[in-house]
Amino acid sequence: MSLSSELNKALKIKETKRSKHLFPLKDSTFRSKDLIQGIKVILSKDVTMSKITKKFEKTFTKKIKSKYSLMVNSGSSANLLAIQCLTNPYRKNRLKKGDKVLIPSICWSTSLWPIIQSGLKPVFVDVDKKNLNINLDDLKKKISKKTKALMLVHVLGVSTDMEKLTKILSKNKIFLIEDTCESIGAKFKNKFLGTYGDFSTFSFYFSHQISSVEGGMICCKNREDENIIKSLRSHGWAKGLSNQKKIENKFKKINKKFLFINSGFNFRPTDIQAAIGLSQFNSLDYFIKIKKINRKKIINRLVLDQRWNNQVNFIENDSKVKPSWFGLTMLLNKKYKNKKNKIFDKMDKLGLENRPIISGNFLKQPAVKKYNLLQRSKDFPNANYIHEHGLFVGLKNQVLKKTEVDKFANIFFNSFNI
Ligand SMILES: Cc1ncc(COP(=O)(O)O)c(C=O)c1O
Structure with a gap:
């Protein structure tokens, strides 16, 4: 067996075993x-x-x-x-x-x-x-x-x-x-x-x-x-x-x-x-393009679904910015704020791994408190809003099939049934 086919076989085995999530945050870019x-x-x-x-x-x-x-x-x-x-x-x-x-x-x-x-x-x-x-x-x-x-x-x-x-x-x-x-x-x-x-x-x-x-x-x-x-x-x-x-x-x-x-x-x-x-x-443009396509597919699928009820606002790029999306970034609608943890946990359980926007308002992290940095987290209203409502999920590195986008949508909407 050639080195390349051995590697392809190894990569396939790893990919299926690597994550317990159908939509993991960390999707390998390695070919x-x-x-x-x-x-x-x-x-x-x-x-x-x-x-x-x-x-x-x-x-x-x-x-x-x-x-x-x-x-x-x-x-x-x-x-x-x-x-x-x-x-x-x-x-x-x-x-x-x-x-x-x-x-x-x-x-x-x-x-x-x-x-x-x-x-x-x-x-x-x-x-x-x-x-x-x-x-x-x-x-x-x-x-x-x-x-x-x-x-x-x-x-x-x-x-x-x-x-x-x-x-x-x-x-x-x-x-x-x-x-x-x-x-x-x-x-x-x-x-x-x-x-x-x-x-x-x-x-x-x-x-x-x-x-x-x-x-x-x-x-x-x-x-x-x-x-x-x-x-x-x-x-x-x-x-x-x-x-x-x-x-x-x-x-x-x-x-x-x-x-x-x-x-x-x-x-x-x-x-x-x-x-x-x-x-x-050397394939940077290709990876950026895939994420852009997947993001568009997911957003279009969600907002056209009859279950869509403005559950989230998607973060958009300003008109002068040509983005290189890292993931699908969004802010939870205010009306779900008190149920946030339950929704995010359910998403995760159903296979849509998610996390805060970077680390939320960093002034809220215990490490910062230990170093007495003087500024108070409460003086950062927008960062706090993002801390409370922000999340992002992965976008995968291969163009999503329709069936995958449907699965994504079902997980997303079911997470709000709590
Ligand atoms: C904004 C930002 N800066 C720095 C880093 C650190 O990069 P690395 O993990 O390569 O050390 C990260 C990690 O993801 C990051 O998100």
Whole structure:
């Protein structure tokens, strides 16, 4: 049996066994052709970060139209590197301890913690109910002299008005980090999300639009930042930097193979991840299209059903945004608020796995309380509304058949019979 047919067989077995849900949140994007690329790297025995990682970075830069892209082992590492680069002593214009960093209250844990881990102060900003993204009016109110950066989160495949946002930020000299971990391939006014900021980050974790198992990418706008990030990614090493020769000449007494010039982490990916990630990335448009088709099929089926009673409002993209849907995002109709948990539990039991919008209002999480972040969750009315009413379900990575869409609809409507 050929490697490809063995893999196809293995993939089929896994797919049926992997989830107890008919409609899981985590639907695999892996095809045998992606995994074969990873296996080829394993067989070559050149498995650590090397040529294939560079090839992925180059392809990514070209497609997204970023300036510099560096692959890392996760989106979380990319976020930490962006903040660590902004505070790094090699950076002329850098953030100092106690400087404030804005962040939407609907965010992911590792969008937030790098700010605190780097000695900076997070300032939470409320979000919009319409698109789940940062609220620009609240953002303006939260800016002070100490505000130096924004860790923006593009929520589940859509964004805020990037034109208005970048105007506010440049007027106030605020750095922008775009956490694009959930929104790869989405555009605002025909320009990819992740190309507006000083830094941007992407995740290739398993359940995302494309995957390298674990993995991520960080983009930046100039060579200096690229060199800082490269060094931080790999132990603080001088190896592989564009100015490596110059550094070696400066520190001639130290073995040039083991020359450390910065603080550091080990956030390197492997070439195995890069090979799988690159193969997936080459089909990014295809994956985005499938999700778009499935989303449309499901929504059309639900709203035309005689059982439709505005049970939910679907989150739509603003007209200037070309979305890259992560899942089917919705807000439960107010009238069901008190039955929310029962409805969501029943959905799950019937086979429609669901979860909150990212992690809800992050200020409600116990981890935040432990760190005394001063702001109160009750001061974020829209984030609270999303916390109380928001949910999303998976969209699968193969075009849904009519029978599947019917099953989806039956589960959905039956979940409200409680
Ligand atoms: C907004 C956001 N940022 C960062 C991350 C972290 O990415 P990773 O799981 O690759 O560490 C996630 C994870 O899904 C995310 O949703």
